Amino acid sequence: GEVELIRNFNTAWELRPNNFDQADSSKYVNFLLKIYKKFESRGVIQYNPVIDGKDRFYQLRLIQGNVVAETTLGQLYDIRSATLDAQNRIDALKSPDSILLQNVISISLVQNIIYDNSKNESELNELINKISTTRGLVQKGELIISTGELVNSDIYQTLISLKYDYEKELDTSDSRIYTIIGMVSLVTLLFLVQYLFIKFYRKSFYDQIKYTVLIIITQLFFVAITDFIFIAFPEWVYIVPFALLAIIIAAFLDAGVAIFVYLVTLMLLGFYAINSFEFFYTEAIVGLIAVYSVKKLSKRSDLFRAALMVFVTYIVVYISMLLIQEGSFESLSWSIIGNHAGSSVLILLAFPIIFIYEKTFEIITQLTLLELSNTNNTLLRELSIKAPGTFQHSLQVANLASEVLYEIGGDALLARTGALYHDIGKMKNPLYFVENQVAGYNPHDEITYEESAKIIIGHVLGGIEMARKARLPEQIIDFIRTHHGTRRVVYFYRLEKKQNPGMEVDKSEFTYHGPPPFSKETAVVMMADSVEAASRSLNAPDEQKINDLVDNIFNSLMEHGQFLNANITMQQISIARKVLKKKLLNIHHVRISYPD
Template sequence: MPWQRLETLLHPLLARLGPRFLTRRAVWGMALFVIAVAIMALDFLPQKLDLTVGQPSPRDFKAPQGIVYESEVLTQKAREEAARQVAPVYRVDNTVVASLTGQVDSIFQSIREINNSTGDANERVARLKERLNQFKLAPAIIQALATADSGTINNLANATKSIINQVMGEAVPQDALNTARDKMLAAVETSGIDARYRPLVAALLRELDLKPNLIYDVAATMQKQEKARAEVVPVQVTIRQGEKIVSDGELVTAEDIEALQKLGLLRTGTSWGGFIGLILFQGILVALMLLYLRFFKPDIYGDNHLLLLLGLLWLIFLVFSRGVVAISLGGRPDLARLVGYLMPVAAGSMLVAILLDAQVAVIFTVFLGLEAGIISGNYYQFAAAGFISGLTGIYCVAHLSHRSDLARSSLFLMLANLLSVVALGLMLKDTLFQLSIAAGLALANGLLSTVLTIGFLPFLENSFGITTAVKLLELSDPNHPLLKRLLLEAPGTYHHSILVGNLAEAAANAVGADSLLARVGAYYHDIGKLKRPYFFIENQVTPENPHDRLAPTLSTLIISCHVKDGLEMAREFHLPRVIQDIIAQHHGATLMSYFYHKACENSRDEKEVAADDFRYEGPKPQSKEAAIVMLADSVEAGIRSLPKATPGRMEGFIRKIIKEKLEDNQLEASDLTFRELTVIAEAFMRVLNGIFHTRVEYPEVVVKEIERRKNRNGVLHKQSAG
């Protein structure tokens, strides 16, 4: 096996990474990644012409054709110049005032604690002197503080903080700190503070650790610079055909290299640097894709086959895209780059949406769009066109209900591609000729993407065993061999299945389940009855019922076997696994109450009859669709036994059936909620009301008048014909 050889080659490297990596998933993942990078890296191969800035040109370079482009070099220079012209931004740091007032609060809190202590006046004076020693206050001031009450201390603290807020609340740079301190000391004299305590406040303000509150705001300055850069209009460069770009021996500038690059005369930059950057970028994209699947789509992340499918679609897209960009349009570089509009991003998006999930397809579209931008020469317009095309494709196939939807999607794709390409061309100031070429490529892209989707879909569907809406639509064809046999050999079961399909489809639509799967599953849920059709009452054309002559246990065995028989036939005709699950689960472990009660009546002791012997083997429905088919099957089979199917009786019967299934724990594994069960009952009623609606009874007089007119018209018709 090829994968075994690859695993053997990579085993030493994987062994260093740890045992968790010794899996086929890791081997396949690394192989796909290496192949993808190899395809992408063709643009980073060494070129025979490699000019660098500051070196002399090896020859004359002239423009083979005229071109207009946005110069990234000149635009960047203009942006940097605009950023240099931006004045630095400063802001006021409010934490400086908070820090200063905090220091003041700490000092006055110490004074309060000393004054509120239990010692005598002399002891408080001694402690205050020790605490306020740094301020070198006169004994009279300390004596006054020792006798001050809490209100006086609070007023002093508030007055001091008010002075600080008044002065430091304004912008104070580093060179204005001394001036600010002088302002605060001057404010002490005019603040109304008691003269006895002014020396204390002044000393405290002198000792404060002042810091500037006007600081350089790096983030705001950078934001302002970025805004200035963004406001710079891209610089347009016009080069006429035959114009000399750089002369032989002339020192090459960045602008020259960019012009030569745009003209397709050479590529600039270090090939190894670009190659490493490509690997890193691809690694980031793949890692983000896997993280999304792990956290939001664990069922896909845990399936190696589905991950391999995503990887193969990635490689298929890269191969087609690489072939697209190799197309040369008349040898003109300005037109050759437009072939990027032909890259079939929508094909990958639609295939993922059909085969896996529409949400995964959106993420995959972003992934492929970025790849398209890189392959096409790092042009954002091709990535943007890819996004629009891919999202349109997902919308077209998200609710696939007919085969014609795939073909019809090409029209929507062509229209979306055309509009996006025209819009991008106008934004990029393309010429009318370039716009016409791009528009033609966009229309071709829509057709190509649809053709690729239709072509690859059956192959991928069969190879990976995925049941898509297209597959289900094929199975819903009445000409399918099983359905034709059901119609001819068990017509009652066939019509029963059709009605169950209608009920199941309406209910699935109402609760947001897969209505197509529910309908097709209902068509095939009773195919096992083909083995013994006349043992089922809907296929009995005579009043005689064969079960009347059989023991209840034997009748139970015959009836329950239609599930096993149906599974065998489903496997024989290669029906998808999801259909097989519905066949196996459409009765769950339901009790066959008729035969159970019949056995109880025939038995002398009802305790000898075990109810479990009269149940289907299951399993119980594991999905919403299987549970809906179970309910629809029971409702359709039982509704015909109602003596008079009025809307009220039907609704009561439907709710009774659902309640019995619920109480019998048949719905516990299906994830249906109580609210959804109510919605299902309402959906059943809408369908059944259309089937069993009452007909208007015409009065006898009206009937006679209709007959009279019909006879009269017949006579007139004969006379006119004669």
């Protein structure tokens, strides 16, 4: 005890080379006694296999005489923790005698709490003997509780037993089959609602099976992963990046579909969640914030911002629920916060997943469109060198098309990118197209009108061939194949008829192969391409000439049914007409006349 500590100190002090400073001696003794008393009062437990591996909250009973006190393993010292504590306190003195003091306290420590195995066995047997073999026994047909009756501890225990028995019976009887039927019915209903939403409110996605496959595969993947986590590691459930599902769907479809599919998936996962309300509420809010934060996912940095916003949302929701349930921060779990942080970081998996999905399903995202619209890309760079006039024309068409789609609604970036590539086929014979011709020389003068038409029409097929060789996505190739639709090369057709008035001209030789535009974006690029090219031929353009030109071209396109397969309304066509007139006036620097 304390006497032994003082004796050990005096022995060590006498062996010290300079031991004449009695003031230091007294100070050190008092300091060591203070530390020793702390250890003695809290207790230093002797090692025993029973406590090996137990956490700091493991419950213990301390018996001293006739007094029994409850404590936990974390409240007690062992030799190691006591030695470390003493060492830290002695180091804080910054004394030259620190090593001496540490040696004294180490040899003086006494384990004053001993595990009593016989007492433990005696207590355990006594508790077992007190258990009634008939408590909670209910005869068949016996009333357990009446309506309005107060539930006491005995009745509660009986009801809990009934619950366990009922669940056990479900697992071993036909009732289990009905439970499965009920779950299958609810799951089927959820998928049916999702199917109807896409069919009636997102027809463009419904018509393409690849979007349906993408959605189902993503949902099933998350359900499978989450089901495994719920069973094997339930404490890690919040590390699963559920918001990633919403981000992926939003990247390939749109925010509305992403939110709907995400909520349906959360409802499916609610069957497995331990606290289904808390799980659904937390993940629903986080998913909505994730979809909002990425919007169209047009920049790589959008994902980093989304990950940060997801983490902040997780923390706000978690702390809010903690305060509602506990009324304090005492139960704050850093492991749950760690799970939320891990889930937020895993949002960045969207980078490789989106890339894999793009290649697998042949669907392009805004990120890919931005990369393709870079004019330093190989094809566009080659176009600017071999056919500079066509390149400038493509830039103007891209600007015009995107402006129209900003006004009428649609994927402006898709149209802009498609417009940049729509005429790449002209690189094969650039001088046969007027925008690339040098003044005074026209190679069409040296060939027949039929051959000229073949070269002009061939730039579409040639462009498709070049695009496929460069592995451009099909959505971009669609702009190449549709920008002339099924129209005729009118200029050379009329010259052929004029040259051979008595002969029947084969119209198919002067007609583009099509197809006509089949989306709003391809229709708008056709409009922009037609008016931009025609406006270059205007001599001294003014407001009236440009208005008449645009009206005539639009009337011709509609007369020949070029927009019949595109999901564009008459109102949107009218708006597009006005926007193109205004933009052409700006391009040609025409002053707009205002009414008096």
